[in-house]
Amino acid sequence: MRQVLRATTALLALVLSSAGVAAAAFAQTTSSPSTLPQGANLLNPALSVIGWFQGEAGDQLKEEGTSAFSLREAELGLQANVDPYSRADFFISVSPTEGIDLEEGYLTLLALPGGLTAKLGKFRGNFGKFNRTHPPETVFADRPLAAERFFGEEGLSAEGVSASWLLPGLPFYANLDGEVTNTPGFDGEPAAFAPYRGKDLLFLGRLSTFFDLSEASNLAIGGSFANGANGAIRIDSLSLPLVDPGALRARVVGADMTFRWKNPRRAIYRSLIAQVEWMQRTAETLGGPDVTRTGGYAWGDFQFARRWHAGGRYDWSDNLDRAEAAAATGVLGFLTYQPSEFASMSAQVRRQKLEGGDKETQIYFKTTFNIGPHGSHPF
Amino acid sequence: MMRRFGGLARFAGAVILALGFLAPGARIPLFQEDPVAEVGTAHAGGRVNVVTTTQDLASIAAEIGGDRVAIEPLAKGYQDPHFVDAKPSYLLKLRKADLFIQVGRELEVGWAPGLINSARNKRIQPGGSGFLDASANVNILEVGGRVGREQGDVHPLGNPHYWLNPENGIAMAANIRDALSRLAPTDAAYFQERFAAFEGRLRTKIGEWKKSAAAMGLTGMKVVTYHRSWPYFAEAFGLEVVDYVEPRPGVPPAPRHVQELMAVMKAQRVGLLIVEPYFDPKLSQQIARNAGVPMLVLPPSVGAAPAATDYIRLFDTQLDMIRKALAGEKP
Numbered sequence A: 001m002r003q004v005l006r007a008t009t010a011l012l013a014l015v016l017s018s019a020g021v022a023a024a025a026f027a028q029t030t031s032s033p034s035t036l037p038q039g040a041n042l043l044n045p046a047l048s049v050i051g052w053f054q055g056e057a058g059d060q061l062k063e064e065g066t067s068a069f070s071l072r073e074a075e076l077g078l079q080a081n082v083d084p085y086s087r088a089d090f091f092i093s094v095s096p097t098e099g100i101d102l103e104e105g106y107l108t109l110l111a112l113p114g115g116l117t118a119k120l121g122k123f124r125g126n127f128g129k130f131n132r133t134h135p136p137e138t139v140f141a142d143r144p145l146a147a148e149r150f151f152g153e154e155g156l157s158a159e160g161v162s163a164s165w166l167l168p169g170l171p172f173y174a175n176l177d178g179e180v181t182n183t184p185g186f187d188g189e190p191a192a193f194a195p196y197r198g199k200d201l202l203f204l205g206r207l208s209t210f211f212d213l214s215e216a217s218n219l220a221i222g223g224s225f226a227n228g229a230n231g232a233i234r235i236d237s238l239s240l241p242l243v244d245p246g247a248l249r250a251r252v253v254g255a256d257m258t259f260r261w262k263n264p265r266r267a268i269y270r271s272l273i274a275q276v277e278w279m280q281r282t283a284e285t286l287g288g289p290d291v292t293r294t295g296g297y298a299w300g301d302f303q304f305a306r307r308w309h310a311g312g313r314y315d316w317s318d319n320l321d322r323a324e325a326a327a328a329t330g331v332l333g334f335l336t337y338q339p340s341e342f343a344s345m346s347a348q349v350r351r352q353k354l355e356g357g358d359k360e361t362q363i364y365f366k367t368t369f370n371i372g373p374h375g376s377h378p379f
Numbered sequence B: 001m002m003r004r005f006g007g008l009a010r011f012a013g014a015v016i017l018a019l020g021f022l023a024p025g026a027r028i029p030l031f032q033e034d035p036v037a038e039v040g041t042a043h044a045g046g047r048v049n050v051v052t053t054t055q056d057l058a059s060i061a062a063e064i065g066g067d068r069v070a071i072e073p074l075a076k077g078y079q080d081p082h083f084v085d086a087k088p089s090y091l092l093k094l095r096k097a098d099l100f101i102q103v104g105r106e107l108e109v110g111w112a113p114g115l116i117n118s119a120r121n122k123r124i125q126p127g128g129s130g131f132l133d134a135s136a137n138v139n140i141l142e143v144g145g146r147v148g149r150e151q152g153d154v155h156p157l158g159n160p161h162y163w164l165n166p167e168n169g170i171a172m173a174a175n176i177r178d179a180l181s182r183l184a185p186t187d188a189a190y191f192q193e194r195f196a197a198f199e200g201r202l203r204t205k206i207g208e209w210k211k212s213a214a215a216m217g218l219t220g221m222k223v224v225t226y227h228r229s230w231p232y233f234a235e236a237f238g239l240e241v242v243d244y245v246e247p248r249p250g251v252p253p254a255p256r257h258v259q260e261l262m263a264v265m266k267a268q269r270v271g272l273l274i275v276e277p278y279f280d281p282k283l284s285q286q287i288a289r290n291a292g293v294p295m296l297v298l299p300p301s302v303g304a305a306p307a308a309t310d311y312i313r314l315f316d317t318q319l320d321m322i323r324k325a326l327a328g329e330k331p
Helices: A002-028 A145-151 B002-021 B055-068 B089-095 B112-118 B166-183 B185-215 B231-237 B255-267 B282-291 B311-326
Strands: A046-058 A069-083 A086-095 A099-109 A116-124 A157-166 A173-182 A201-212 A217-229 A249-261 A271-283 A291-305 A308-318 A327-340 A343-353 A359-371 B048-052 B069-073 B099-102 B131-133 B222-225 B240-244 B272-275 B295-297
Touching: A145 A271, A145 A291, A145 A308, A145 A327, A157 A201, A173 B089, A201 B089, A291 A327, B048 B055, B048 B166, B055 B069, B055 B099, B055 B166, B055 B185, B055 B311, B089 B112, B099 B166, B131 B166, B166 B185, B166 B231, B166 B311, B185 B231, B185 B311, B222 B255, B231 B240, B240 B255, B255 B282, B272 B282, B272 B311, B282 B295, B295 B311
Parallel strands: B048 B069, B048 B099, B099 B131, B222 B240, B222 B272, B272 B295
Antiparallel strands: A046 A069, A046 A359, A069 A086, A086 A099, A099 A116, A116 A157, A157 A173, A173 A201, A201 A217, A217 A249, A249 A271, A271 A291, A291 A308, A308 A327, A327 A343, A343 A359
């Protein structure tokens, strides 16, 4: 553990010293000629808001404290270059249940050599494909069962540093990511990790690859790994005086594959995306064998007209919180209408079979709307 | 058990450290030198790697750069330049680029900025010596006025389809000449010579095209276009665009708009309906048939039609296709 801490300290020193060098270099830089119209407002960060309104019906509304309609989230984005060497991204989510939350806020160092970039701040962990997408921007009104059970309602997100390396010399795209962050708390809900002390860090690595199969189709394959604290929450309280619970660890490995098809000559009318993601958690227990739990999901989205998408998802996931392995499964279907690039309305139905055999049906109506400058199209 | 996890954690730490130290060239000072300082030495004897967003830019860059540049366009001419997927494989090209050229005016706003950010290439970041927005010094149309999303997917910095007036090709070529000369000053005279030759050829062709356009009756001809891609082309050859199949940019037409459009086309004696190749032509065919007007799928870019192999042949092809459409010949 001490070596890990040393490694972390070295990484931090490396990143911080780079920032210092960047600042010095910036001071010497002469300004580049700019020919676009300039004004004071143009130096403001790009400001955007995504609204997420949701209506729900079904078995879950029988529970106390649920509501049929909710403005799930307003996500405020502030993004700009800091200087020629770095950019900053802030995403602040405001919701009736969670209050105001800094969902992400990080500095990206763009001018590192050797195909490297680095991030410092709070960011969503680069585990798998689904976790990086902000909840309002996913195609689903809910989260896939495995994503929710492994990484909570909001996903895996923590403060720390990350480095990303585009592997040189290969005929295809391959990128290696490494992150050292705090072990996040998931609002106290059971999840793959549980924090205990400041020194119990989360280490995350990911290899992403991308292959063009043809002009119209491509395949992305990735593997992820995370090792973090599995703190005191799940420890038998009687054992506490005997063993330091913060020393317990859990690791999650994941694999994902995404196939995309889109005819570039008719890009706005038809497209297909199919994705499968698998993850497995192995957690230490006190005095017993390691516990392994598995989950995953597969989904597809077919755009069949300029404004229409239809798709479905299959879910399966062990319950991380139960002593014996027991999986819940579910299916979700959706039909989405997009009046423009900036708004989306989706009707979704989900049927879940829980571990105990209970079945639940939930109906969703998800509407998202986006104001502000034109952002990047998701890929 | 504890030892096993400790080992994994150490491995993760080692991987992250390796990312920091093993990367080639990762010596202190860690950040890349300012690219301006490298100019003149970096490309002596080598070719300047140029990546462009469109084939139009690639064609003009090839005219100026000759054998001193290697050029890779990202989007193909038959793609809608607003909707190009930001594929990670593009990063392999952008990482090596000495010069990145975009059309600008937010044409590529949905895909180019994210690619530039992820390219791990300091030279081509906005403001760097290897970033060129080719719209500088071009007379941009539809700038200013009130801008809001209620008007559709508008471009606040003006209409970005400016390469479709061949006069603007000269300003674009001059911008590319200047950028290449900054990056490879020893070749500046070569680029200037090629620019002068290209400008001369283009000016001669512009004269011929204008004559040919007037001869086929384009001066003052009323046309309808699908998207607002053609105001510069209309400006160059005297056409008057009276309406659009899209009621607002990026917004597909509703039945009522289609009815109104057909009435406008009949009342105003519209001579031609022009459609970009990446839009479904079925509805436009119906509109054209109903209004008794020829419809033409016109290539808006180099690479959008087999004959439009470079910037000059693009206009040759367009005018030839219009002449045939007006004469009732098959294109």
